[in-house]
Amino acid sequence: MSTWLTLLAVAAVTFLLRGSFIVFADPHKFPHALRQALQLVPAAVLAAIVAPGLASPEGPVDLSPHNLRLVAGLVALAAAARIRHPLAPIAAGMASLWLLQGSIG
Amino acid sequence: MRSQREEFAAGAREISPMIVGMVPFGLVAGVAATASGLTPAQGIALSVLSFSGIAQLIVCQLLAAKSPGIVVVAAGSIVSLRFAMYSAAVSPHLAHLDRRWRALLAFLMTDQSFAMTTARFSAPGDRSLRHWHTLGASLTLYLAWQAVVIAGVVVGAQVPARWSLDFAVVLTFIALLVPAVRTRADLAAAIVAAATALVAAGLPYRLSLVAASLAGIAAGMAIERSRRRRGRNE
Numbered sequence: 001m002s003t004w005l006t007l008l009a010v011a012a013v014t015f016l017l018r019g020s021f022i023v024f025a026d027p028h029k030f031p032h033a034l035r036q037a038l039q040l041v042p043a044a045v046l047a048a049i050v051a052p053g054l055a056s057p058e059g060p061v062d063l064s065p066h067n068l069r070l071v072a073g074l075v076a077l078a079a080a081a082r083i084r085h086p087l088a089p090i091a092a093g094m095a096s097l098w099l100l101q102g103s104i105g
Numbered sequence: 106m107r108s109q110r111e112e113f114a115a116g117a118r119e120i121s122p123m124i125v126g127m128v129p130f131g132l133v134a135g136v137a138a139t140a141s142g143l144t145p146a147q148g149i150a151l152s153v154l155s156f157s158g159i160a161q162l163i164v165c166q167l168l169a170a171k172s173p174g175i176v177v178v179a180a181g182s183i184v185s186l187r188f189a190m191y192s193a194a195v196s197p198h199l200a201h202l203d204r205r206w207r208a209l210l211a212f213l214m215t216d217q218s219f220a221m222t223t224a225r226f227s228a229p230g231d232r233s234l235r236h237w238h239t240l241g242a243s244l245t246l247y248l249a250w251q252a253v254v255i256a257g258v259v260v261g262a263q264v265p266a267r268w269s270l271d272f273a274v275v276l277t278f279i280a281l282l283v284p285a286v287r288t289r290a291d292l293a294a295a296i297v298a299a300a301t302a303l304v305a306a307g308l309p310y311r312l313s314l315v316a317a318s319l320a321g322i323a324a325g326m327a328i329e330r331s332r333r334r335r336g337r338n339e
Contacts, residue, residue, distance in 0.1 A: 013185065
């Protein structure tokens, strides 16, 4: 498969997945359990993306304080819970990581 | 009730803090396209047509590793499966729109605009013009994303690694995650999904993302069900 064909196929698949229910299905016919499950999607998927980024930045899981990204990420989580502004965790997390890296390396 | 233009402007304004966190992500995605051997035109086409940072990064990683096209497409599909879940979650809000509108909003949907759309539609009041809010947020993010990715493609790998800018990608997802946890069921879903993602990290092609999401959803539904059963007994 040529590179261009691969890229177009990826684009087509991402569009079809995004459009799956919005464009091609009638949500009023969804069963109750499905609707309930869907409400849990954001929390579950986002946590599944965040966890490895904090706990295993270099491959193996590292839950020790030597894992600077885990420490900085916990600071960011606390900041996000306290300050309801989307920039709070980004600023707190980056500042923490830079400080930790500077003080150690 | 806000007018179309006010909804659009509010969407654009409310998504704009997310752009700051997205800048490093977009730069990384642009740099990865160049590093994987794509031509600048191919790197930009991938971004303009698929508009998904995670899918773009996976595709670039696999192309750099000379994976066969079918594997690249399969991996891109797996990391994009969450879009089908998002699609199902927002579709009731958009069901009154014609097909062109729905196709446009579907094409532009991202983790960020999904979170913003569910938040906007759950506010009380008249909902008939709120798709303009989604459009304002999604289109702003789309244009900003493309600008940043193109900058990444052009500058290439000149950002020093010790800045750890890729960490901002994770932080952006934390900014989305925390407001999404509203109930005890949400909290259970998040904790179980996070734990499963770590335990299942060895699965190939980021299947751990799918496994963890499903485990989290199942846990949240179990909490929800036991809560309702207790409520009935009291």
